[in-house]
Amino acid sequence: MxxxxxxxxxxxxxxxxxxxxxxxxxxxxxxxxxxxxxxxxxxxxxxxxxxxxxxxxxxxxxxxxxxxxxxxxxxxxxxxxxACSANNHHHHLICTTCGRTTAIDLCPMNAILGEPKNFEITGHKFEIYGHCGECMKS
Amino acid sequence: MxxxxxxxxxxxxxxxxxxxxxxxxxxxxxxxxxxxxxxxxxxxxxxxxxxxxxxxxxxxxxxxxxxxxxxxxxxxxxxxxxACSANNHHHHLICTTCGRTTAIDLCPMNAILGEPKNFEITGHKFEIYGHCGECMKS
DNA sequence: ATGTAAATCGTAAATATTACGTTTTATAAT
DNA sequence: ATTATAAAACGTAATATTTACGATTTACAT
CATH class of the missing domain: 1.10.10.10 (Winged helix-like DNA-binding domain superfamily/Winged helix DNA-binding domain)
Known part of the structure; x- marks a missing residue:
């Protein structure tokens, strides 16, 4: 985008x-x-x-x-x-200090077999938090 | 607990x-x-x-x-x-209306092979959002 | 050039969270 | 049981984030 x-x-x-x-x-x-x-x-x-x-x-x-x-x-x-320009759905490593991200080409939703009963899914979040190389220096 | x-x-x-x-x-x-x-x-x-x-x-x-x-x-x-009393690490389906949860016995971190380079992981979040059976009725 | 709806301004309100001096209370020692 | 003391809670204010709104300005189609 x-x-x-x-x-x-x-x-x-x-x-x-x-x-x-x-x-x-x-x-x-x-x-x-x-x-x-x-x-x-x-x-x-x-x-x-x-x-x-x-x-x-x-x-x-x-x-x-x-x-x-x-x-x-x-x-x-x-x-x-x-918004990520990558056309495949993916998730991120997020540096909680500076906000920089790295893509993870993996979505755990694929491992969820079938629909959960009595639950309408509207969204999901998979995020890994931490500190990136730049922010670790300081 | x-x-x-x-x-x-x-x-x-x-x-x-x-x-x-x-x-x-x-x-x-x-x-x-x-x-x-x-x-x-x-x-x-x-x-x-x-x-x-x-x-x-x-x-x-x-x-x-x-x-x-x-x-x-x-x-x-x-x-x-x-805090969930289950002693195994797990995640949740979360009803964003009422806050009720259902456990998911699956953690996507297991699928992350090795440590990411230049990134110190401090935490992660995997949550599926939606509406539970009770809240869908109303 | 002009009319109009959208965008922005300036400011205030609403909401969530944190902070702090004072008072109260749980707890252990006497 | 009384007392000392450190933690907890009160009452209230401050801070931070987000949203709202009437008035003004601006983009843009006509």
Missing amino acids: DTATALEMLKKKGYKYTGKREMMVHIFEREARYLSAKEMLEYMQQDYPSLSFDTVYRNLSLFEQYGIVEATEWSGEKKYRL | DTATALEMLKKKGYKYTGKREMMVHIFEREARYLSAKEMLEYMQQDYPSLSFDTVYRNLSLFEQYGIVEATEWSGEKKYRL
Whole structure:
């Protein structure tokens, strides 16, 4: 999911192509890791000093809704990253310090045989947490 | 992990055996599901109308620290449940409406061959979310 | 150039969690 | 049983995260 594709897709749905949305996706591309809303706000404020919370949160939700970013939460915060371009479903090693990820080409759902009785599955999460090489140094 | 065992264990560590802690573990036993701090507070206030947030949060942290409860988070809230008495490591189907769980006797970490390079693993999460039979009715 | 709906701003409200000085209480020693 | 003391709880405030909303600005189709 690159910036142009993401924003053009939104435009086709009737949303506007704004500089702030463009920058948000750019930052996700550049950082290539999970970001909190606060981190995103801080990066954005370098270019838009008076940016409001509303804009960041609203756009994060919009991006999530249309599959531009994927979200998870740890340490009491929601975190967002650009949706993986890999077309196969997979999971991640996540550095809980910096948010960087490494893909795991394995989904435990494949090992779940049949449907559980009396339970409608809506989603699942498989995440391995830890510290990446960079963060271990410091 | 039953009430008596849990509280006696704490006592040996130098913590006091209080009616509030006893009731908290009782509620966890009775409910047998993930509870938010708020839900716990509300249950507790039936017997202790002036109970403060501090007590609930402090004791939840204490319980987590000593393995009496296990915690996770979804929908922007931390949730706690009595630590599973099963001595084998396992995971859960979780009803995101009521917090009830069903054990899955499977851990995807077994399929992760070897240690990832340049990454120190500190934990992992495998959870399947959905709606249980009870909650699907309503 | 203009109309209109969407986006953003500025700010406040809502929600969840943590913190802290004071008072109360469980517990062990006397 | 009384007392000392350290932990627990109270009452309340502070902090952090997320959401909400009326007013203003902007993108963009006409």
